[in-house]
Amino acid sequence: MSEVERDVVSIRLPLWGRVVRAEGVVPWLVVGDDGVPVEPVRRYLMDFVARDNRSGSVRSYAFALLRWWRWLRAVEIDWNRATPAEARDLVLWMRLTEKSGRSARTASAVTAGTVNPITRKQYLDDQYKPSTVRHSNAVLRSFYEFWIELGDGPLINPVQLDRRGRPHAHHNPMEPFRSDGRIRYNPKVPKRTPRGMPDERWNELFAGLQSNRDRALLALGISTGARAAELLGVRGVDLDWGDQLVRVFRKGSGAEQWLPASPEAFVWIRLYLADLAAPLGPDEPVWWTLRRRDRGDGFRRRPLNYEALRAVFRRANGLLGTNWSMHDLRHTAALRMSRDEALSLKDVQTILGHAHLSTTADVYLVEDEAQVFRRVQRHFTERAEHKECAQTAPAAQPVTAGYDASDLAVLFGPAVR
Template identity: 65%
Template sequence: MPNDVERDVDAIKLPQWGRVVETGGVVPYEVHDADNEPIEPVRRYLRDFVAQGRRAGSVRSYAYDLLRWWRWLQVLDVEWDKVTSAEVRELVLWLQRSTKPRRTPRTKSAATAGTINPITRKQHVGDQYAARTIRHSNAVIRSFYEFWIERGAGPLVNPVPQERRGGQRPNAHHNPLEPFRSEGRLRYNPPVPKRRPRAMPDQQWDALFTALRSDRDRALASLVISNASRAAEVLGIRCGDLDWGDQLVRVRRKGTGAEQWLPASDDAFVWLRLYLDSIGPLSPSDPVWWTLRRRRRGEGPLVLQPLNYDALRAVLRRVNDALGTNWTMHDLRHTCALRMLRDRNLSLRDIQTILGHAHLSTTQLYLEEEPEEVIRRVHQHLLDRKQTEASVPVPAPARGYNAADLAVLFGEQSR
């Protein structure tokens, strides 16, 4: 199909064709077609993806992006190995203008979708596809076709092209003593607005902590606010990962899976003790975080099950509904990081180690001043200046000048 084909993307509706299936096997997630059969090109790609050491969460994310790509190809009636950059371009245009499908319609959140929360000053999640979602989709599709092009299958050229700098071949005339530079952005990647890390004000943290309804939730929040662990990292903690004597917690880092001991506050271990005493004895290999759930929805007795990410989100959803906020677990991580940066006893290298950043440049993003803090200091500066000016006596006019004439010329301050 020619590369300059244009389609009416506003008229396209993606069908509910196929689905992502959790298998529990070597490849934890597969993409199945309408006949519930695995899509072989996707299955083989995901198998290679798993062999690279990728985690199940990443496999699931890639599977859903490839499912959407296959649905798109079904609508356009184009074979997966005959696509060009035109199909990718039209998909990006469709994503920029379409509404995300939802299993259930919005209820209370319909009025706030895409708006700014007046308390947190954060934007609520909207119904449109975010720029990061589109960029991730492009990266997945490009990676999928790179895999097949290397094996001599698929299209001759990757349908997700890169923009070359100055029209030259990437890394042409490369100096072997210097690192390779980036080959350029993907052509159809939309720009992403720069987001600054924001700390949760102390009074807002106190309100959130007070609204938590169980010792488990208080222990979990206290742990994250004291060592900036990510949600996936803190949910993966097991009883053997707690060092009660030195008040340390062992986490497995997101991405690398490397084990790291992190310090935690006294309050976090107090709430941990209260919570663990309430659920009974656990073995060192058992997860720390548990929740009461029925094995089947609406049926059977309540049983203890490990706390997962969806259940943790439900905890925050209840708190946010009560407070009228939209805080996330990652806000606690940002808050901890910015609190540590304000402590002169901690170096930037110390904070990088605690946050688990591979590069110091990532930690340096937290050095940017928060707009709210800058505004507060400027307001204080204006107030101090006003008070200083009011306390300085106005000198009397020199001999030979009429005070009434000066008042007319300069205003009442000359009096």
């Protein structure tokens, strides 16, 4: 590794380039200030799409590569001459600095990084999370692996692995060589216990919603445990009214799955569709904006996207003083099912769409905090009552003459003093 030492804290990334939606094979591209796509990134993302990765993953990788290109401009290094020193310093920079945006925080500046007293969840701050750093490392390693294979990248991958033992010591000659070891500068991600929404908080949130569409969408989320992106992709043909099932396409794998929903969710869906005052086609999205907007093609409703769904929660959270999110509904549904004796862990895994049973067990087989608190409070109360009884107990009577006190203690136990 080149011995390069930088004052990483003083480095400020330039607001160069942006990620834009594109037409054609690659749905998202990184472009410079001149609007021209960054060719090495475009070619890599084209290969990434060819490996059957979804549009959301392409967008996520594009943003990670945009950050890397800004970093290279800040340290004045060409992309194909990057060394492990640049990858190391980027990790240090992400751990020590704050995110820079095109616009400053407004209302959220007061709560950023604090813990909500009602939900006990931390508000997002401007620090890069360990999971973001790990994602950045994974993207960059994959990007340089692609170019090194083509022979147009640097001699070694800037994102190095920490190997344990002798590499490929027990390699099967009939199988291809695979990289082993963890990425060297990956930070540890603390394990977080999923926090379910208490029933009274769910009732408060539901009462704070302003439309039948919002009530239908959240009722569907808390009964199916589906992710936000999966629910937003539901079309008219994906609703089975007879059996009260909804079909989703799983995030990542894209696998089709039918999920049972509560009768209340379908009641709210029916009320919402009646509010639309227009028949819903089988291939049309179920969720639409409530207002019609003109974007050059007349006043029309638009399919509901993730940003509009976040606005629904912002309005409700502003009313309640909370910071709930759509993913809290997934955690709540999973915890409710995992604590139901009528459902097996395999049932919960199937509904949540986890590939491995161990994922469901590790995340959701946790003790209910509220029950733990009640048991500990009961323990404190019982100790206090026992201490009070001991203090008010009558003094032990003297042993009648003719009896040995030690023999009586063996028979009846020691006297309480």
